[in-house]
Amino acid sequence: MGFFGRLKESLSKTRKNFVEKIDSIVTGRKVIDEELYEELEEALIQADVGIDASLELVENLRAEVKSRRISNPEDxxxxxxxxxxDILGVASTDININSAQPAVIMVVGVNGVGKTTTIGKLAHYFKANGKSVLLSAADTFRAAAIDQLEIWGNRVGVAVIKHSEGSDPAAVAFDSMHAAQARKIDVLIVDTAGRLHTKSNLMEELKKVHRVIGREMPDAPHEVLLVLDATTGQNAISQARLFKEAVGVTGIALTKLDGTAKGGVVIAIKQGLDIPIKMIGVGEGIDDLRPFDAREFVDALFARDNKPAEQ
Structure with missing residues (x-):
């Protein structure tokens, strides 16, 4: 199965909760009335598109119905x-790895979102595309986090720079920068502790890691990638807002799309925060983290099983 097929399959829960519900709302209706708009709005909110994005979509829908003189609800x-x-755009947004050597990606996110797994898959993705990769175990809060990153490093075949548990995360990032430069590494991926985003002292530590990286190399980190769990729905939005304020998130890796009926959060993130989604995870396989393509996502989301999906 190609990636589009896997994407379509991973969105099956969201499609059932969202697109099929919309289909059922409009099918067989005779007129476009206020009740229809309210039902569509409710379906959007239930799919975690978010209140603001849902209201905007329905208002824009009203405007299109009026300007195009649409009378058939099924249209x-x-x-x-x-x-x-239109909200998501049509172009894919690539991770910025072409501007420097090493290109530095700082990865942030709360515990449980699949952050370390995402880093491992990201390392595999870059290596498969001909890039040399180094991992930095700057999550020193838990020994298990260092061990887990090493397991992924061994699996993918990339080295890991680490200190002992409890070490200063900024010191690990510092050593990793020098190692990456000395080895002429293409991509350095820096893991950070699974910050509880409500804890200001831990956020300050993240800012320190960010500052140290920037001090060692102008314009670094080149990406601050926030890992979000799609199954958390609107909670992902509040996480994204706080991390954006703390360390200037430049992109999002959205995991576990295959496990949720609330994939509409993709729309809420783009509309509410204007942070580009750069990578999506659609399964547990090592190849199941790929660059996010907005058109491909929408085509997979709206694909009807009784007709070929648009390509």
Missing amino acids: LYTVLKELIQ
């Missing part, structure tokens, strides 16, 4: 797909 399905595509 709303296609129009809504177009409007969601």
Whole structure:
């Protein structure tokens, strides 16, 4: 199965909760009335598109219905797909690794979102694309985090720079920067502790790691990648907002899309925070983390099983 097929399969829960519900709302209706708009709004909110994004989508839908003089409710399905595509855009947004050597990616996120696994898969992705990779175990809060990163390093075949548990995370980042420069590494991926985003002292520590990286290399880190768990829905939005304020998140890796009926959070993130989603995880396999392509995502989300999906 190709990646589009896996993406379509991973969105099956969201499609059932969201797109199929929209389909059922508009199918067989005779008129486009206020009740129809309210039902569509409710379906969007339940899929974790978010209140603000849902209201905006329905208002834009009203405007399109009026300007295009649409009278058939079933035409709303296609129009809504177009409007969601407008929010997400059409281009894929690549991780910035071409501006320097090493390109430094600082990875942040709370415990339980799949951060270390995402780093391992990201290292595999870059290595498969011909890049040399080094991992930095700057999550020194738990010994298990260092061990887990080493397991991924061995699996992928990349080295890991580490200190002992409880060491200063900024010191690990410092040593990793020098090692990456000395070895002429293409991509340095820096793991950080699974910050409880409500703890200001831990956020300050993240800022320190960020400062140290920037001091060692101008414009670094080149990416601050926030790992979010799609199954947490709107909670992911509040996490993203706080991390963005603390360390200037430049992109999001969204994991566990295959395990949720609330994949509409992709729309909420883009509309509410304007942080690009750069990578998505659609399964547990090592190849199941890929660059996010907005058009591909929308086509997979709106694909009907009784007809070929748009490519």
